[in-house]
Amino acid sequence: MTGSDAITLTGVGKRYTQTEQRDDVLLRRLARLGRNRDRTERWALRDVDLRVAQGETIGVIGRNGSGKTTLLRLLSGVSGPTTGRVRVVGSIAPLIGIGVGFNNELTGRENVFTNGRLLGMSAAKVRRDYDSIVAFSEIEGFLDTPVKFYSSGMFLRLAFAVAIHTEPDVLVLDEILAVGDLAFQLKCMDRMREIQAAGTTIVIVTHNLHTLDRTAPRAVLLSRGQVVYDGPTEQAIGRMHEVMQQESRDRSDLALQEGGGATFLGGAEVRLDLVDDAGVRQRTFATGEPLVVRVEATFDEEVRDPLLGIMVAPVGLGSPAYSTFTVPGAYSAVHGPGRPLEAEVRLDNRLLAGGYTVTVALHDADGEVMVGTTPAESFYVSSFDVHASGLVDLKAAISIGGREVEAPSGSRLGGTPPT
């Protein structure tokens, strides 16, 4: 079987038909019979082609609603494709939602058996692996106790222990298996590597891009149900951030076009300035020097209690270095035409040398609808005085043999200032 594809998707599309909630009421449904019903159709996936070789580990990334979950459901056979073909060779274990299928009334022991079987293990295999599962869970003393008396930590450990013993040909993971204390997490990671080394094909759907980078060399980026990138993980993550920005812009364009209610949709023009402590506009900031982002937004429509978010990302490296937003309810005001918003975000710049972008966005009070965003503004950080390389200055204090060792200042390990 080596060398062949474990997973083949050809022209796969999945359409969900959403009927209005009221259609679930039989009388209404009967009354509407034969007439056009209020149905909205949504393609969660469209024309997806994907081949995964036996033993390969790939990541599937994309923002919420991009079709990740649907892909996962198709791969695990929970749902069928509307168009195209899904083919998976070998046994599949979908680890989607840990502890799914656990029955609270039953003991840990009983749950191990049922859950193992639900996850695709044969009854004989569960019996064979039972001791190993128990040992992995580290809760030997509680197996005859009903699960409802478990602490959440114990519950997760046992659920993980079962999940991790499935040994399928194809493992479909929703988020990387990491839970519990650090020691247990490391154990899970070790076990993942063992599974990988054993030649298991692994598909990981995840938000945790940093861990993905180390686990899967290849990633598929989904956007609006389509594969927009398939290749090395690092590039895929880079593309994901581009796509996210594009989609945010499209969304705010849409908001502008559609107009609508006060807080629900509205357009804002957001501008930002980068200034130093003295209020002077700058493009280059030294590590340790405060960076102030001045934001000014004007509104076409009335917007209530907007949330302000800011993201700083290193140029060329996908994931943001930092992002935050104001807490809903922390700030209360109504903005609109003639009532602009002025804000100042003061950042303790601990970034190390390199190019960065900063983006500011305004959302409505629920954080759902983006009202306006700035194009990414770039700036540079120089760190001549810092003897370190990387993204962030963690200010190491090193002592060897009880004696503090000072790093020579002024010399650099990385980063070039702009000329």
Next chain:
Amino acid sequence: MTSGAATPILDLSGERTPVRVLLRDLWRHRDLVRMLAEQDYRSRYRSASLGLLWSIVLPLLQGLVIAVVFSRLIGGGQTGTYVPYVITGVTTFGFLSQSLTAAATSIVDSGAIAGRLYFPRLVLPTIAPSANLPSLVVSLLLAEVVVLVTGGGVHPQLLLAPVAVALAWALVVSAGALLTMLHVYSRDVRYLVQAGLLILFYATPIIYFLDAPAGVRSLPAGLVPFVLANPATGVVQLVRLALTGSAAHVGTAVAITCGWVAALTVVVLAVYARKERVACDRL
């Protein structure tokens, strides 16, 4: 890794599942039915100190109360035959009603599992009827004790008891399988089932006789065909035949029930072939 020829292959094109694949998957998961039924059974009675006893005592009590009350209404002096008659009916119908109620909502009720893990959806409506089998068997044993105590004898028809239990199971599984799929699309089904069972109780010969002994009021002849068309009648009459040695119209009633089960099975397979892989999209 999986070795040899037995490598399972998931091959889906379109949302339909061929009936052959449906049955093959169900066969492969037959131990899952037993396992989940056992789990259902154990978890249900674990927190009650009397456990399984409740499920036996309740229909027995219900049967006794009905028997005592109605024996006075239907005709005096018949308590001797009437008590075992009602108890066999109530016990059997209790099984049908409880199993169907649970089976009819089984897919939605286990949405958390069904939406995340694949196993044949047909497994779900078989769980509750299977989990209720032990209490049905014990209740029927007790009912047979009542028959013996009230003057009935041991007879060869008793050998039909397993067949009667199997028929009861097949009826609720096939009806439950269809209803639970409908329930995914319309939540009214839960209440329609409750309403339907209420009517079915009186459309089944439980408290009245199809063919009463002399001096006792029985069902008006004009209503007999309606009662016979009710699939529950065949099950109840077959149980009576097995436990008491005789039951009116039992051949016709059982044949009609078998017809219902066959028709339901065909419909269920057709519906599941179309909907099995997409039903859980709606959960």
